[in-house]
Each structure stands twice: as structure tokens, then as C-alpha cells.
Amino acid sequence: MGRQYIDCREFPSEMKCTVAISADSMDELVNAAVQHAITVHGHQDTPEFRSEITKVIHEMEPSRSVA
Incomplete structure (x- = not known):
């Protein structure tokens, strides 16, 4: 997995947040996204919220060689 x-x-939210977070592992990404959601958006760290976070994770396309 990439x-x-x-x-x-x-x-969409009133604050119009434009942050994007990426990582090589699902655990690292979920942890970073949850911390952002708690500190910036006021969410609570619950198993249900973490489950919702995993549903909206996308796979990045591999970088293309320009040379």
C-alpha cells in the first residue's frame, strides 16, 4: 500500500479548513488526523470517530518521473 x-x-465547515495530511501508514495518518480534528475542530477521540476517519482516507497516486 502506498x-x-x-x-x-x-x-465543509465554517472555518473553511484547507489542511491535508499524508503518511505512509494508516495508523500514523489516523493518529495525525485525529490530533488535528481534536485541536482545530473540537472533535473527541473515540473509537467511533477513528472509524469514521478511516473511511475517508484516500490512496495517493504515485509520483510521475519528469525526466
Whole structure:
């Protein structure tokens, strides 16, 4: 599995957050996304919330060689 990401722009809010977070592992990405959601958006760290986070994670396309 390659690099994965989550993008706050997919979740419209009053603050219009434009943060995108990426990582090579699902655990690392979920942990970073949950910390962002807690500190910036006021969410609670619950198993249900973590489950919802995993549903909106995307696989990044591999980088293309420009040379």
C-alpha cells in the first residue's frame, strides 16, 4: 500500500479548513488526523470517530518521473 492522505476540504465547515495530511501508514495518518480534528475542530477521540476517519482516507497516486 502506498502513501495515503485525508483532506479537510472534503468536509465543509465554517472555518473553511484547507489542511491535508499524508503518511505512509494508516495508523500514523489516523493518529495525525485525529490530533488535528481534536485541536482545530473540537472533535473527541473515540473509537467511533477513528472509524469514521478511516473511511475517508484516500490512496495517493504515485509520483510521475519528469525526466
